[in-house]
Amino acid sequence: MAILGIDLGTTNSLVGTVDAGFPILLANAEGQRSIPSAIAFPSDGEPIVGRAALRQRALAPERVITSVKRLMGKRLAEVDPATVAYPLTSAHDDSVRIVIDDRAWSPEELSALILRTLKETAENAMGSTLEQAVITVPAYFNDAQRQATKQAGMLAGLSVQRIVNEPTAAALAFGLHQSKSRAKIAVYDLGGGTFDISILEINDGLFHVLATNGDTHLGGDDIDRALAEHLWASHAADRSELSQQQPDIQIKLYEAAEQAKIALTETSTHTVRLPFLQEGVHLETLVDREVLATCAQPFLERTRPLCLRALHDAGLSLDDLDEVLLVGGSTRMPAVRAFATELFEREVNTTQNPDETVAKGAVIQGGILSGSLQDMVLLDITPLSLGIESFGGLMNVIIPRNTTIPTKAGEMFTNAVADQSSMLVRVLQGEREMARDNWELGQISVPFEAGPKGSARIGVQFKIDENGILEVLARDTKTNQDTVLEIQHAAVDVADQRVEAMIAESVDHAFDDMSERQFTEAKLKSDELLPAVDQALALVGDHLTSEDRQAIEAAAEEVKGALQSGELARLKKANAALDEATQELAALLMQQALEQA
Numbered sequence: 259m260a261i262l263g264i265d266l267g268t269t270n271s272l273v274g275t276v277d278a279g280f281p282i283l284l285a286n287a288e289g290q291r292s293i294p295s296a297i298a299f300p301s302d303g304e305p306i307v308g309r310a311a312l313r314q315r316a317l318a319p320e321r322v323i324t325s326v327k328r329l330m331g332k333r334l335a336e337v338d339p340a341t342v343a344y345p346l347t348s349a350h351d352d353s354v355r356i357v358i359d360d361r362a363w364s365p366e367e368l369s370a371l372i373l374r375t376l377k378e379t380a381e382n383a384m385g386s387t388l389e390q391a392v393i394t395v396p397a398y399f400n401d402a403q404r405q406a407t408k409q410a411g412m413l414a415g416l417s418v419q420r421i422v423n424e425p426t427a428a429a430l431a432f433g434l435h436q437s438k439s440r441a442k443i444a445v446y447d448l449g450g451g452t453f454d455i456s457i458l459e460i461n462d463g464l465f466h467v468l469a470t471n472g473d474t475h476l477g478g479d480d481i482d483r484a485l486a487e488h489l490w491a492s493h494a495a496d497r498s499e500l501s502q503q504q505p506d507i508q509i510k511l512y513e514a515a516e517q518a519k520i521a522l523t524e525t526s527t528h529t530v531r532l533p534f535l536q537e538g539v540h541l542e543t544l545v546d547r548e549v550l551a552t553c554a555q556p557f558l559e560r561t562r563p564l565c566l567r568a569l570h571d572a573g574l575s576l577d578d579l580d581e582v583l584l585v586g587g588s589t590r591m592p593a594v595r596a597f598a599t600e601l602f603e604r605e606v607n608t609t610q611n612p613d614e615t616v617a618k619g620a621v622i623q624g625g626i627l628s629g630s631l632q633d634m635v636l637l638d639i640t641p642l643s644l645g646i647e648s649f650g651g652l653m654n655v656i657i658p659r660n661t662t663i664p665t666k667a668g669e670m671f672t673n674a675v676a677d678q679s680s681m682l683v684r685v686l687q688g689e690r691e692m693a694r695d696n697w698e699l700g701q702i703s704v705p706f707e708a709g710p711k712g713s714a715r716i717g718v719q720f721k722i723d724e725n726g727i728l729e730v731l732a733r734d735t736k737t738n739q740d741t742v743l744e745i746q747h748a749a750v751d752v753a754d755q756r757v758e759a760m761i762a763e764s765v766d767h768a769f770d771d772m773s774e775r776q777f778t779e780a781k782l783k784s785d786e787l788l789p790a791v792d793q794a795l796a797l798v799g800d801h802l803t804s805e806d807r808q809a810i811e812a813a814a815e816e817v818k819g820a821l822q823s824g825e826l827a828r829l830k831k832a833n834a835a836l837d838e839a840t841q842e843l844a845a846l847l848m849q850q851a852l853e854q855a
C-alpha cells in the first residue's frame with residue numbers, strides 16, 4: 259500500500275508518493291504540484307482550497323483563511339490577533355477557533371480541508387484510493403501541535419503513519435542518509451511566512467535535531483510587502499502610506515511585488531505594470547535586483563542572530579558544520595543565497611528544488627515505511643543475521659537480519675576454560691541456530707592474558723558502515739588491545755536467492771534447530787555444574803550428612819546419563835534436580851568462604 263508524503267506548509271502544500279520505485283510529487287488537474295495553503299469560504303457553496311481560494315482574497319479577504327498552520331495546537335491566548343485577518347474565538351478548552359459566518363472551525367478542521375484536497379490530487383493522479391500518509395512538521399512543533407497535525411490527517415481520512423521533522427525530511431531529500439554516516443548539518447528554511455533554522459546531526463542513519471530556532475512571522479511575504487511599499491512610494495505622489503489604502507489596492511500591489519520578486523530570480527530587471535490601479539491611474543515602475551536586495555536585507559539580517567543562537571545551543575561553531583542546506587521557496591532568491599553564503603562562511607547546498615525538498619523527503623520516508631523504495635531499503639539493511647559462534651557451537655546473533663545500516667552492536671565474552679590465552683572469533687552469517695549451519699565470513703584469533711575460567715573480558719563489536727562493509731573489532735578490555743577484521747560487503751553482497759534459501763531452510767529446520775540449541779544450552783549448564791559439584795564435594799563434602807551426599811552423587815549420575823541419552827527433557831530435569839540437591843552444599847561452601855574471609 260503506497261504511503262503519501264505530505265508537506266503541509268504555512269504558505270504552500272505538496273503531496274507525492276513513490277511510483278515505480280521513484281519518489282515523485284503529484285500535480286493537480288491544473289498541473290500544479292504546489293498549492294497555496296488557503297481556504298476560501300464563498301458566501302454560498304462549499305469551501306474552496308488552493309489557488310482558486312487565494313483569488314477570492316481580493317473580493318472578500320475575511321473569508322479567505324491562510325497560514326492556519328500557525329494556529330495548530332495553540333490556545334487563543336497564544337495568538338497575536340494582529341497577525342491574522344480573520345476573527346478568532348476559543349473553544350471550551352481555550353484552544354483557538356476560526357470564525358466563519360456562525361461556525362467556529364478548529365485549525366485541525368481547516369488543515370484537514372487542505373489535506374483532503376491533497377489526498378484527492380494524489381488519488382486522481384495515481385488512480386487508486388490512498389489512505390496512509392507521512393506528514394512533516396517544523397522541528398520546534400510541540401506535542402500538542404504534532405497531535406493536532408495527526409488529528410487533521412484523520413479528519414481528512416488519512417491514517418498518519420509518521421510525523422517527520424521538516425529539516426529531517428530535507429536531509430533525506432538531499433540524500434544525506436546515504437552518503438554520510440556522521441555529519442552535522444544546518445537547514446536554513448526561509449518560506450513565505452516563516453523562517454526556521456535547524457541544526458541536525460546524522461549519526462549512522464539516525465537523525466537527531468540538536469537545536470532549532472526561528473521566527474514564525476518572517477519570510478518571503480515580508481519581502482513582498484517591503485517591495486510593495488517601495489512600488490507604492492515610487493508611484494504615489496502624495497507619499498501616503500500603502501497600509502492606509504483600500505485592501506484591494508494593497509493586495510494588487512503585494513501580488514505584483516511577489517511576481518516581480520520571483521521574476522528577479524531569473525532576470526536582473528523587471529517592469530511592474532498595474533494599469534488602473536486606482537481610478538485613472540496606472541503604475542509602471544522598473545525594479546532591479548539591487549532594489550529587491552535592499553528591500554530584503556533587513557529581513558535577512560533578522561535571521562542572523564537566530565542562526566548563531568541555534569549553533570550556540572547545539573554547542574557547535576561554524577567550522578563544525580559539514581553542510582548547509584537551503585530549503586523553502588524564498589531561498590531561490592539570489593540575495594538570500596548570497597546572505598547564507600556570507601553568514602555560514604561557505605558554499606551552501608542548493609542542489610534540491612527548495613520548495614519541494616521537504617515534500618520529497620516526506621515521500622522518501624513514506625516509501626521507506628511502505629517498503630516501496632525496495633532498492634534503497636535492500637541496500638540499507640542486513641539481509642541476514644550476523645553473529646559469532648559461541649560455546650557449544652551455537653550461533654550468537656549480534657546484528658539481527660533486517661537491521662537498518664549503518665549500525666553497530668556488541669557483546670562481552672569470556673574464556674570457557676582456565677588458562678586459555680586466546681579465543682577464536684568465527685564471524686557467521688545466517689538464520690540457523692547452530693553455527694555449523696550458517697556461513698562463515700571470516701575468523702580472528704583474539705589474544706588475552708591467561709587466567710581462571712571466566713576471567714577474560716573480550717568485547718566483540720560488529721559495525722556495518724553505509725557501504726555494507728562489516729568490521730569486527732575484538733577488544734581485550736583488560737589491556738585495551740584491539741584485533742580487527744574487515745569483511746567487504748557482508749551486509750549486502752548476498753544474492754537474493756541465497757538469502758531466500760537461507761531463510762526458507764531456517765523455517766524448515768526451526769523445530770530441530772530449536773531443540774538442538776536448547777539441548778546445547780542444557781549441556782553447557784551440565785558441563786558447568788558437574789565439575790563444580792566435584793570440587794565442592796572435595797572441599798566441604800565431609801560436613802554433609804551421608805544421606806545428602808548420596809543424593810548429590812545420584813543426581814550427578816543422572817545428569818551424566820541424561821547427557822549420554824541426548825534427551826532434552828531428561829537433561830533439563832536432571833540439571834534442575836542436581837541444582838536442588840546441592841543447596842546445602844552451596845550453603846556450606848559459602849559459609850567456608852565467609853569464615854576464610
Ligand code: AMP
Pocket residue numbers: 267268269270448449450451477478479516519520521523585586587588589590591612613
Ligand atoms: P514556501 O513557504 O517554502 O512555499 O515558500 C514560499 C515563498 O517563496 C513565497 O514568499 C514565494 O514568493 C517565494 N518564492 C517562490 N518561488 C520563488 C522564486 N523563484 N524566487 C523568489 N522567491 C520565490
